[in-house]
Amino acid sequence: GMALGWGCGLPAHGVAVLGPVHGGLPSLRVPLVDWNTLLALLPISASCVFVIIAQSAATSRAYAYRFGETVDENRDILGLSAANAAAGLTGTFTVNGSPTQTAMAVRAGATSQRAQLVFAGITLCVLLFLTGPLQYLPRCILASVVFCVAVGMVDVAGLVRIRRESPGECALALVTAATVVSVGVEQGIFIAIALSLFRHVHHSYKPHTLVLRPDAATGAMEAEPVAAGVQTEPGLVIYRFCADLFYANCTLFADDIALLVSTARQPVRCLVVDCSAITDIDYSAAAVVRDVLVRLQARQVHVFFGRVAPYALADMERHRITLVLGHENIYPQLHVAIAAARAAYAQAVSRP
Template identity: 55%
Template sequence: MRLSLFGGLLPFKPREAGRDLLAGVTLASMNIPQVLGYTRIAAMPVVTGLYTVLLPLVAFAIFGSSRHLVVAADSATAAIFSSSLSNMAEPGSPEYVGLVAVVALLTAGLLLLARLFKLGFLANFLSRTVLVGFLTGVGFQVGVAMIGDMLGIETPANLTYRKVGELFENARQFELETSGLSLLVVSAILLGRRFAPRFPVALVAVVGMIAASAKLHLEARIAVIGPVPGGLPSIAFPEASFTQILALLPVAASCFVMIIAQSAATARVYAVRHREVVDENADILGLSAANAAAALSGAFVVNGSPTQTAMAESAGARSQITQLAFAAVVALVLMFLTEPLQYLPRCVLASIVFTIAIGMIDAKALRSILAESRGEFYLAIFTAAAVVFIGVEEGILLAIGLSLIRHVKHSYNPHTQVLAPSETGRWAPAPAKPGIETEPGLIVYRFGADLFYANEERFVTEVRALLDHAPTKIRWFVIDAGAVTDLDYSAAASIRSLLEDLSASGVQIAFGRVSSYLRSDMDRHGVTAAVGERWIFPTLHEALAATKKGAEVNIPALG
């Protein structure tokens, strides 16, 4: 494995360093309230949110490649592990914190394996459609989880639909002062997001509420987060039993898939936008190092955040210097400014998280999916519902499964066509339906996917139906194999059997547009020997010319 360090920092451009440093300070002012809020989703001590943007940022800046990707706490991964670990230990307890660190370390290990064995392609199994649905479900789940703190109502249940029930059952606990403060913060952040997106409204809200709470002694009437330990994090290796590691591996695997999918997509978008080259393998290594740093410093799983990366770019960031400046600001906060955090009302933190949850529900993307594909829209909604009613970890596994099923469905039932005479007299592709032919005695057939065990029957059945219902006696059947790049053992056996039957009935099959990859499979599986090497051609025109030599077949220009 070739190791290339500081890819996100080099080449160093002194003229841009000052702008990147200022962008880092701006990013810190906008994101510190958010990372504090993510601890509510993760069910972790508040200070651990600051830990996620300290050593992990430095680790990614050293080992990563992207100049723009911001690695930090993330609501999706936080929801994944918190929903699972809350059944194994009391949220926020030392045991729970230890298990969270083990999940981060296991995630780092899986990312390292992905780098070593180049498994980054696994992210492609999570389609954009189900990713939108998954994040929508997480946003809804997180939003509902925060409403209790925003209204002063206890909702201890883990599942979202049970939390909704508890909101109604415990409605008498409703606190007017807490609710009014929450409404004020949510309104201010949403209005700021709409009219002044670069202004740190959340930071102003946090500082203002801390000052008001300390001055007016609001802790007597409103729940506050309480003492927050100061100082830099201590470094310790997380420990767990073998049984616990086995139980945590599926949780880490779910975080791994989400990290790969989101981080790779985000880094790619900004590399294209700025005409830069990004090394995805280096980024995977950087993410592994970042999660290892999180585990060793008492934080939780970190991810390449699309929202925070967008914030960094809007602040003027053009290299990882911005993230290093962000980490430096966080170090100063940890050393000198944690004491005032104890006065922060819990409802303010919950309100910040609530606005984050709203942002995760991408209504614009859902409308776009609905406009283009109703079936994919239902898939996204089903994924969101699974997250809400079943669970986050189960939801992401289901999302991967649905993505795979959707892919297999397309391969199992691909588009197939026959070249047929059009109104202009040219040959043009038409749906492959029984009763259609290209010319008397000739059918040119196109199969739109690789041939494998799942679709071999579809291929054979359709070829037979086209021959059985052709208007004339078919002598030549040309297969346009331009979309076929792979042929497995099962499909090859079916094709050999088909060739034998058609040869006995006087039909000659020819293959056109055969790639070198397909030809290799045909040779290995005995299809070349069965059809005859002289009936396999690299282009469709050569295949058609060969049929013309064997019989008088008129070949007009292709439409």
């Protein structure tokens, strides 16, 4: 391609080439940027950060999984940060974990850090000796190399597996791919991040809630969805809320408990809340929990919290939930909380 660009004068025939490329080693200097230029650069810089982290993390995970290795994403981000700081001080290109370049390296047999030293040596030779011929390289050749590598990275079988197991994630992947092809990589990554966060918030907004009941044969606890009239045992309900409590889902917590208590065939005397999935409680949710506890106490329902993690307990103390519930009714193990609830129920029914 470079020979044709030089010998046949391809630019004169409408074929774009790279053009002059500055050679030599970069010089160290601190860039002087005025305030207006800095403000103009901020959106571009933020986009670069998102693109670099998303592409690099995805590439690291994909190839670590392929070769059965582990990846430390924090260390990768630290390395990318140091490399981009050096790039900013030398006026060179932004450093990124490129999926296409990684795929090319793997196809060439790169399996260790020695490949990085080889790439650096080749780049040094090009900068010192080959920038002259490089200016005649047609851009379409570079585009074809990237295109062929990228086409080989499309995993149709993987998409089929995702579609079979998780249609929602498959739809997200297809929307992201369509955005990348039709609009651009940057916009596709932002769309993927936004849709992933929306999907996560949707699951947190309406999490799974369950009632635990002992299996008649084994005695082990089995879970079933919350429904009217469901009880663990006569007069006892073990309720599991499968998410952190925050302002958007705390009403579901209150509504479930109200449904279980008000529709029980036999009056509920004891309620055990399995807090194994609750690691954080915000201000609004804490207010709802305190209100629920006060209402249950008014109905003579004894409440116990089981499987309370230290983080959740710290939130309960900070939000004064423990003052309403009582420290003696909070347990780190669920079976201990259930035993306490059964003892309290036996004591309640034995009273005249």
